[in-house]
Amino acid sequence: GAGVSQSPRYKVAKRGQDVALRCDPISGHVSLFWYQQALGQGPEFLTYFQNEAQLDKSGLPSDRFFAERPEGSVSTLKIQRTQQEDSAVYLCASSTGIGGGYGYTFGSGTRLTVV
Amino acid sequence: QKEVEQNSGPLSVPEGAIASLNCTYSDRGSQSFFWYRQYSGKSPELIMFIYSNGDKEDGRFTAQLNKASQYVSLLIRDSQPSDSATYLCAVNDNTDKLIFGTGTRLQVFP
Numbered sequence: 001g002a003g004v005s006q007s008p009r010y011k012v013a014k015r016g017q018d019v020a021l022r023c024d025p026i027s028g029h030v031s032l033f034w035y036q037q038a039l040g041q042g043p044e045f046l047t048y049f050q051n052e053a054q055l056d057k058s059g060l061p062s063d064r065f066f067a068e069r070p071e072g073s074v075s076t077l078k079i080q081r082t083q084q085e086d087s088a089v090y091l092c093a094s095s096t097g098i099g100g101g102y103g104y105t106f107g108s109g110t111r112l113t114v115v
Numbered sequence: 116q117k118e119v120e121q122n123s124g125p126l127s128v129p130e131g132a133i134a135s136l137n138c139t140y141s142d143r144g145s146q147s148f149f150w151y152r153q154y155s156g157k158s159p160e161l162i163m164f165i166y167s168n169g170d171k172e173d174g175r176f177t178a179q180l181n182k183a184s185q186y187v188s189l190l191i192r193d194s195q196p197s198d199s200a201t202y203l204c205a206v207n208d209n210t211d212k213l214i215f216g217t218g219t220r221l222q223v224f225p
Contacts, residue, residue, distance in 0.1 A: 042119075059212070099212075100147075101207050102147075103213075106158040
């Protein structure tokens with residue numbers, strides 16, 4: 001596709017529910033990133049994939065967060081047993097280069113609200 | 116803890132004026148520097164990047180980098196109301212991630 005596509009755009013989850021957020025990066029982009037952006041804050045790094053390999057997951061806030069990119073294209077971020085503090089916009093970004101040194105193209109994000 | 120600091124604003128400037136946005140970073144090993152624009156409710160959009168000390172111009176935008184002082188700035192000439200947004204500074208130290216500041220909200224009034 002022409003850009004990074006994320007779905008759903010909005011998700012309301014009851015506390016304790018599991019959610020799955022999808023990212024479809026720009027075709028051919030090697031690097032894929034997930035960021036979390038709380039209201040009024042800058043994006044915070046969650047995890048990084050180079051093709052299908054998850055090279056950095058240092059930003060995942062707890063073991064309730066899990067990400068995968070099994071075929072090196074589409075990625076899914078899964079949050080188990082959601083908590084209110086998980087409410088945020090989850091941004092996916094991709095880059096043609098290796099790592100973050102070239103800047104990213106962000107998707108439109110998924111706004112997660114946990115009630 | 117690597118940090119990127121920005122004044123949250125709002126920075127208010129009249130239409131046609133120069134808007135100056137500043138950012139400082141803590142990690143001297145930082146190599147690449149980025150400015151993103153984020154409209155309310157939208158995702159960040161890359162507008163400028165700079166790798167070397169000095170100025171880099173692109174249309175109405177100029178990025179300035181001073182590695183010795185660990186700051187990077189963005190100048191917007193002939194500011195327009197459509198420039199009103201939050202501007203995010205981001206820094207990369209040759210690892211895989213970008214570290215973002217909290218952003219400066221710019222308001223350009225007619």
